[in-house]
Amino acid sequence: MLTKDLLRYxxxxxxIHPQFVKPTDTTLLAIAEQLxxxxxxxLDKPRATLLETSKHIIDSTPGAPIIKRGLEKLLLDRTEFDxxxxxxxxxxxxxxxxxxxxxxxxxxxxxxxxxxxxxxGLAGQCKMFGTMTxxxxxxxxxxxxxxxxxKLYEDLPSHQxxxxxxxxxxxxxxxxxxxxxVQGVLLHSNSLTLKLADSMTAELRQLFKxxxxxQLLSTIRKEEExxxxxxxxxxxxxxKTKRYGMNLANFFIAVLHQPRWELTxxxxxxxxxxxxxxxxxxxxxxxxxxQFLAYIPEDxxxxxxxxxxxxxxxxxRPGSQFIPLPGDLYCFPDYQLVHKSGIETSIELFxxxxxxxxxxxxxxxxxxxxxxxxxxxxxxxEKNPLxxxxxxxxxxxxxxxxxxxxxxxxxxxxxxxxxxx
Amino acid sequence: MSSPxxxxxxxxxxxxxxxxxxxxxxxxxxxxxxxxxxxxAPAYRYRHIVSQLRAHDIAYQDTAREFTVKSFTxxxxxxxxxxxxxxxxxxxxxxxRGVVSLPTGAGKTFIAILLIADTQRPTLVHVPTIDLMxxxxxxxxxxxGQEVGLYGxxxxxxxxxxxxxxxxxxMHAPYYGNRFGFAIFDECHHLPSDQYQYAAISSIxxxxxxxxxxxxxxxxxxxxxxxxxxxxxxxxxxxxxSGKTLSEYRVVTIAVEMEDTERVRYxxxxxxxxxxxxxxxxxxxxxxxxxxxxxxxxxxxxxRTAFKAYLAQKQxxxxxxxxxxxxxxxxxxxxxxxxxxxxxxxxxxxxxxKRFFLPVLTHQTKLKERNDFLNKxxxxxxxxxxxxxxxxxxxxxxxxxxxxxxxxSGSVREHVQxxxxxxxxxxxxxxxxxELISKQTGEHYVNKRRRQHDAYxxxxxxxxxx
Numbered sequence: 060m061l062t063k064d065l066l067r068y069x070x071x072x073x074x075i076h077p078q079f080v081k082p083t084d085t086t087l088l089a090i091a092e093q094l095x096x097x098x099x100x101x102l103d104k105p106r107a108t109l110l111e112t113s114k115h116i117i118d119s120t121p122g123a124p125i126i127k128r129g130l131e132k133l134l135l136d137r138t139e140f141d142x143x144x145x146x147x148x149x150x151x152x153x154x155x156x157x158x159x160x161x162x163x164x165x166x167x168x169x170x171x172x173x174x175x176x177x178x179x180g181l182a183g184q185c186k187m188f189g190t191m192t193x194x195x196x197x198x199x200x201x202x203x204x205x206x207x208x209x210k211l212y213e214d215l216p217s218h219q220x221x222x223x224x225x226x227x228x229x230x231x232x233x234x235x236x237x238x239x240x241v242q243g244v245l246l247h248s249n250s251l252t253l254k255l256a257d258s259m260t261a262e263l264r265q266l267f268k269x270x271x272x273x274q275l276l277s278t279i280r281k282e283e284e285x286x287x288x289x290x291x292x293x294x295x296x297x298x299k300t301k302r303y304g305m306n307l308a309n310f311f312i313a314v315l316h317q318p319r320w321e322l323t324x325x326x327x328x329x330x331x332x333x334x335x336x337x338x339x340x341x342x343x344x345x346x347x348x349x350q351f352l353a354y355i356p357e358d359x360x361x362x363x364x365x366x367x368x369x370x371x372x373x374x375x376r377p378g379s380q381f382i383p384l385p386g387d388l389y390c391f392p393d394y395q396l397v398h399k400s401g402i403e404t405s406i407e408l409f410x411x412x413x414x415x416x417x418x419x420x421x422x423x424x425x426x427x428x429x430x431x432x433x434x435x436x437x438x439x440x441e442k443n444p445l446x447x448x449x450x451x452x453x454x455x456x457x458x459x460x461x462x463x464x465x466x467x468x469x470x471x472x473x474x475x476x477x478x479x480x
Numbered sequence: 481m482s483s484p485x486x487x488x489x490x491x492x493x494x495x496x497x498x499x500x501x502x503x504x505x506x507x508x509x510x511x512x513x514x515x516x517x518x519x520x521a522p523a524y525r526y527r528h529i530v531s532q533l534r535a536h537d538i539a540y541q542d543t544a545r546e547f548t549v550k551s552f553t554x555x556x557x558x559x560x561x562x563x564x565x566x567x568x569x570x571x572x573x574x575x576x577r578g579v580v581s582l583p584t585g586a587g588k589t590f591i592a593i594l595l596i597a598d599t600q601r602p603t604l605v606h607v608p609t610i611d612l613m614x615x616x617x618x619x620x621x622x623x624x625g626q627e628v629g630l631y632g633x634x635x636x637x638x639x640x641x642x643x644x645x646x647x648x649x650x651m652h653a654p655y656y657g658n659r660f661g662f663a664i665f666d667e668c669h670h671l672p673s674d675q676y677q678y679a680a681i682s683s684i685x686x687x688x689x690x691x692x693x694x695x696x697x698x699x700x701x702x703x704x705x706x707x708x709x710x711x712x713x714x715x716x717x718x719x720x721x722s723g724k725t726l727s728e729y730r731v732v733t734i735a736v737e738m739e740d741t742e743r744v745r746y747x748x749x750x751x752x753x754x755x756x757x758x759x760x761x762x763x764x765x766x767x768x769x770x771x772x773x774x775x776x777x778x779x780x781x782x783x784r785t786a787f788k789a790y791l792a793q794k795q796x797x798x799x800x801x802x803x804x805x806x807x808x809x810x811x812x813x814x815x816x817x818x819x820x821x822x823x824x825x826x827x828x829x830x831x832x833x834k835r836f837f838l839p840v841l842t843h844q845t846k847l848k849e850r851n852d853f854l855n856k857x858x859x860x861x862x863x864x865x866x867x868x869x870x871x872x873x874x875x876x877x878x879x880x881x882x883x884x885x886x887x888x889s890g891s892v893r894e895h896v897q898x899x900x901x902x903x904x905x906x907x908x909x910x911x912x913x914x915e916l917i918s919k920q921t922g923e924h925y926v927n928k929r930r931r932q933h934d935a936y937x938x939x940x941x942x943x944x945x946x
Contacts, residue, residue, distance in 0.1 A: 064778055125778050144846050152839070153852065157861055159837040164816050164863040171808050178837045208834045215830070215844055274491065274654075276515045289515075293493045293654075294681065296511050297522050302650075302678050415490045418497070419516035445488045445497075445543040452483075 060136070060308065063328070065129040066243040075326050075334035077240040079342065080126060082233040090120045091130055091229035098134045098224045106140055107217040126236070133235055137225040145214040152211070155182055182207050234345045238315065241344070242308035244326050244336055249299050250291030251307055251324035255317055256284065262316045264377050267391045269313035273306035274412065279381065279389040285321075286381060286389065293415065301327070315346040362394065365469045372399050373476055382432055384423050392432060398480055405432050408467065411439040414446060424455045433475055434460040435467045485533065487526075489544040492654035492682025494521045494529065500538070507532055523657050524708060526684035544684055547602045547661045550640050554597040555625045561725055564591050567714040571595060571689060577710025579668060579690035583718040584900020585726050585878070588691040589616070592664050593623045599687050601661025602640040606649050606679055608670050608873060614851065615876055616643040616666070631656075633847070646670055649679035657683040665690045665709055667873050669893070672701035672708075680708040693900060694893050718896075718903070726903045727881070729911035733927070735919045736802045746921065749793035756786030797921040798887035799828040804835060806916050810884055811836065811864065818857065818879045821866040822898050824887035829868045832886065841867040872897045878904035883913040889926065 067078035080087055093116050101109040113134075117127040158181045168174040227235070245251065255263070270277055270290065278289045290310065292303035307324070314320055321339040366375050378392040382405050392405035409417040417436060424432070434456055441447050441462055450456050458478075461471040486497040496510060496519040504510065504519070508528045513520040521529060526544060533540050560568070564587055567580045576599065582588050596603050605620070607613050610633040620628045620641050629639030632648030638656055663683050665671050668690030671680055680688070690709040695702050706712065718726065738746060756762075760776045760783075763769050773790075777783035807821065823829040826842045833840035839853045839862055850870075856862040858879055871877070872894055883902045888894060902911040917927045 064774055123779070124781065124784055128778075144848065149846075149849050152849075153856075155837065156839045157856070160862045160864065163811060163836075167815070168812070171805075174836075182837075207837075211834050211837070212830055212840065278515045293491045293513075293520065294522065294678070296493075296513050296520055297509060298681075300678070301674065412491075414488070415495060415516040415518070418488075418495060418518055422517040443488070443543060445486055445541070 060246070061129050061132055061239045061243040063243065065125060065132055066240060067123075067125060067129075068240070068244060070332075070334055073333075073335055075244060075336050077237075077244055077336075077338075079237040079240060079344070080233055082230050082237070082343075082345075084233075086121060087126070087233060088229045090116065090122065090127060091232045093120070094127070094130055094134060095226060095229060095232065098138060099226055101221050102224065103220050105218045105220055109138075109221060110217075129236055129239070130232060133232065133239060134224075137227070138221055139223040140216070140219040141222045142216075142219060148210070148214050155211075179207060231345075231347070235347050237342070237344045238312070238347050241336075241338065241342075242311055245308040245311055245324060246304040247301055247328050248304055248307055248324040248326045248336065249301055250289060250295055250303075251310075251322055253288045253290065253314060254282070254285040254321040255288065256286075256319040261377070261379075262318070263391060264379065265316055266313040267378075269310050271413075273310050275303060275306050275310060276415070279391070280387060281381075281383075281389060299325075299327070312346070312348045315344055316348070361466065362469075369469045369473060372480070373397070374399075378405065384431065385427060386423060388423060390420070390432065393435075396476065398476075400480065402479060404476070404479055406435055406467070406472075407432055408435040408437075408463075409440060410437050413437075414440060414443065417446065418449060421449055421453050421456060425453065427455055432459070433472070435472075436460060436462050438462050438464050485538060485540040487529065487540060487542050487544045489523065489546070489658035489684060490520075492523050492657055492678065494523055494526060494544055494684070495519070496521060496529070503532075503536065503538065506536075522681050523653075523684045524681050527686035530686075544658050545661075546658045549600050550602055551600060552597050552603075552624050552626075552641070554593065554623055556623050558590065560590065560594060561587065563716050563721070563725070564594070567591050567716075568594055568598070570714040572598075574710055574713040576687040577689075578713030579692065579695055579705065579709055579711070580713060581692055581695055581715040583716070583721060583726060583903065584693050584897060585904035586716065586721055587725070588666070589619055589876075592666075592689060592691060593619070595689060596620075596624075596641070596662065596664075599662045601685075601687060602659060603642070603662040603664060604649075604660040604683070604685070605641075605643045605664045605666060606646050606671075607643060607666045608646055609870065610645065610847065611850065611854075611870055612666060612873065613643050613645055614847075646676045646679050650675050650682075653679050653682035657685075660685050662687040662689070663709075664688075668692045668705060668709060669695050669697055669702070672697065672699075672704035677704060677708060693896060718899075725905055727905050727909040727911045729899070729903055729913065731899070731913045731915065733915045733917060734806060735917050736800065736806055737919050738796070738800045738921070739802060742796050742800050742802075746793050746796045749789040749796070750922070752789035753786055753793060756783065756789075793922070795825075795827070797918040797923045798824055799831055800918055803886055803916050803918065804832065807832060807836070807884060807886060810882075810914055814882045817863070817882045818860070818877075819864045819882040819884060820871065820877065820880045820898075820901055821864065821884045821886060822871070822888060823866070823868050824889060826868050828887060829866050833866050836864075836866075838864050838866050841865055841870055843868075843870055845870075869894075871901060876904070877901060878906060880904075881906075881909050881911050883911075885913065885915045887916075887923070 069076045069078060094113055097109065097112045097116060113131050117124055117131065120127065159178050162174065162177055275290050275292055280287050290307065292306065294300050294302055314322060319340055324336045325333055326336050327333045363375050366373055374397050375394055378395055381389040381391055383389055390407055392407045394406040395403065396406070397403050407420070417440065420434065436450065441450060450460065459475060461467070461475060463471065483498045485499055488495045495516070499519055509525045510519045510521045568591060571578050571580065580588065580591060605616050607616055613630060613633060617628050617630060620643065624641060626641065627639050629637040629642035631638060631642055631652060632645035638659065660683065663680065663685035665680065669692045670676055671690070688709045690705060695705060695712065757764060757773065762772050762776060764773065777787035811819065821832060823832065826844060829840050829842055832838065841850060841853050845853065853862065853865060854877065857865045857877060860879070880902045883898060885898060899913050902913060915927060917923050
């Protein structure tokens with residue numbers, strides 16, 4: 060992600076507009092390519108050398124430095140440095156500083172040069188380093204007087220070598236840059252509202268996975284043909300908090316996968332004025348995360364196999380559409396099941412971190428007599444006395460609910476399914 | 481029969497169910513949450529809510545609280561000073577909440593140890609740095625002789641006594657905020673920041689203690705601290721304890737002349753920087769001045785040049801050749817003493833470390849070597865330690881008796897903290913803090929700003945060296 064000093068935006072009439080780059084800008088694409096090449100070719104080189112070379116590109120190419128430094132930052136985020144401690148150098152320092160401390164506290168020097176000479180001498184006397192005298196001289200231990208100053212702290216981050224770099228195309232980097240501009244703004248937001256068309260299924264599933272993964276809360280309502288999803292965190296009820304800014308910024312990646320979307324968020328930098336961020340799919344940012352639309356998650360595959368082994372009557376597939384609930388609310392289930400007779404039902408799973416959601420769902424379905432949703436609750440969650448009591452008291456759950464340990468089992472689910480036919 | 485009122489902990493908040501209508505407006509900070517169709521309150525309101533329920537004799541089912549009374553046996557037998565006893569009594573009298581302000585070296589940690597033993601609740605200690613986390617870990621282990629958990633800096637282990645960093649607590653308190661009955665906030669002036677406050681908000685701990693040398697903040701947010709931790713309940717000033725429980729001390733300011741060549745480079749860089757400020761109409765005297773400058777400087781090549789000029793003039797005043805000569809003189813003058821050398825930035829710290837072949841402690845120093853440096857300084861193997869900012873706060877180096885500030889910020893707090901590093905009482909110790917100030921540079925004004933503290937009252941000041 061980009062730090063605040065690398066964000067580019069304009070504010071006008073209470074609106075904030077991130078300043079995107081054109082992913083087709085040939086000059087910028089060429090610069091991005093150069094920067095990527097520098098990172099690709101810097102394996103095993105120290106961080107300082109990499110930064111020096113990329114700085115040269117930033118300084119010598121046309122265009123705003125802030126954009127180029129932003130690209131550099133995104134590439135650095137994809138770079139892994141060797142942070143393993145240089146034990147040999149650390150051991151050398153321990154012994155050397157013991158000696159210099161002794162010199163400084165016990166001996167009087169006429170001037171600095173005399174002290175430096177004495178210290179150089181100590182560093183050069185490998186004999187004083189115990190076991191090191193028995194071993195071949197290492198590159199890491201300076202013995203030449205001239206090297207001493209340079210090598211004394213040669214394990215600082217600027218000297219760390221590059222272990223790996225996850226490369227990408229120049230165009231992809233520019234899309235990432237635009238995404239990071241939005242994410243950088245969302246870091247300073249307290250909630251966001253998303254309007255989605257009820258169409259694509261795999262993308263929606265991914266969106267809700269991101270939502271849950273980022274520990275956010277949502278309220279889903281239908282407004283004409285669009286679903287309106289308000290996303291924030293538990294404490295938003297009390298504070299205009301940016302506590303969930305990082306979660307919202309991460310969540311934005313899933314928004315990009317939706318074919319039609321509108322996003323609004325309130326943004327506030329420190330204690331300054333508040334701005335509205337408005338974006339929709341016309342911003343043209345391509346999704347930056349790998350998408351596995353054709354991919355069927357392992358848990359679904361396992362569930363499908365288990366179900367097939369037990370019965371041919373039901374087909375299971377990942378959740379693909381919103382389910383209307385009482386009170387003008389909606390939920391997005393984990394699985395949907397279809398009986399050969401055409402009867403359809405859905406399952407929503409509640410894991411240990413979905414306590415608040417479960418209480419809400421039980422409350423929503425309390426008066427419901429017809430099944431709209433089967434509830435699967437983690438046994439871990441059931442350990443909470445409050446939850447256990449709520450489940451025991453729920454007539455809906457006793458009829459249309461089950462508990463599971465790691466993944467739902469067909470043994471517990473099948474009786475409920477059969478009762479629907 | 482109606483269902484009993486239920487309180488549960490959920491992601492740093494409390495979920496309340498079956499609240500009688502008459503009570504819905506009387507419980508502090510509870511709100512209806514449409515997202516979960518429950519009443520909700522911030523976790524830190526737990527004590528107030530439970531107190532209200534008890535006061536109204538309302539039965540409730542509490543599944544929020546996941547801690548019970550724990551017996552902590554205090555293994556070290558040490559007697560508190562009278563002011564420490566006063567602080568402890570004041571905290572109890574304040575309802576087992578509140579902020580204790582004592583100068584560095586006056587034994588705030590010991591007060592916390594005694595209060596942990598008193599309150600007998602699982603305790604979470606919040607600290608701003610990894611160094612302080614390690615120090616608290618050692619102290620708690622020594623005093624209570626039991627396993628101590630660490631959360632932060634790569635550790636994820638919760639015990640009845642646990643130390644965490646503020647940063648880690650912000651992220652994880654929503655999950656474990658109901659497991660501790662006593663929350664201690666060391667260097668608690670950090671707590672009211674935009675993010676750190678959620679470490680306290682997301683915890684239900686009814687008993688809370690804030691420890692600091694100076695609770696005041698430049699942004700005036702200390703009132704937030706008092707809301708979350710409790711009102712100030714005890715304060716003692718540095719002069720009150722100097723010579724008694726703190727060492728006697730002197731502050732010596734040395735005005736240093738730059739070498740001619742450096743002076744020319746300094747003037748040139750400063751002129752370029754000031755011209756840019758003027759041209760862009762940036763007023764560095766305003767609270768937003770610095771951000772304004774950073775923003776403008778990042779927009780154009782000219783701005784970038786101005787920023788480089790800013791860094792250059794600052795670096796020259798921070799680490800001039802003459803300052804290094806003064807460092808050498810002072811090292812020689814204090815042969816046999818335990819000296820801490822402070823710098824404003826890491827570059828200067830390493831520059832000095834390389835020049836004088838000294839151990840340098842910065843946030844870049846790996847944990848193992850960091851502990852090794854501190855231990856060797858404490859046991860006298862190393863007589864001098866160079867550091868930038870990591871030793872500003874809390875880390876205990878009682879043996880240090882000489883401080884040399886080669887460069888620093890205008891922060892009064894930072895200066896008082898640095899002074900505090902050399903004030904811990906030892907038999908016959910006379911502490912001295914040197915400030916090296918480059919003459920006729922911006923540092924002069926920076927120095928003037930940071931002296932606005934009562935620790936710098938006239939009796940402790942030595943005239944500026946000419």
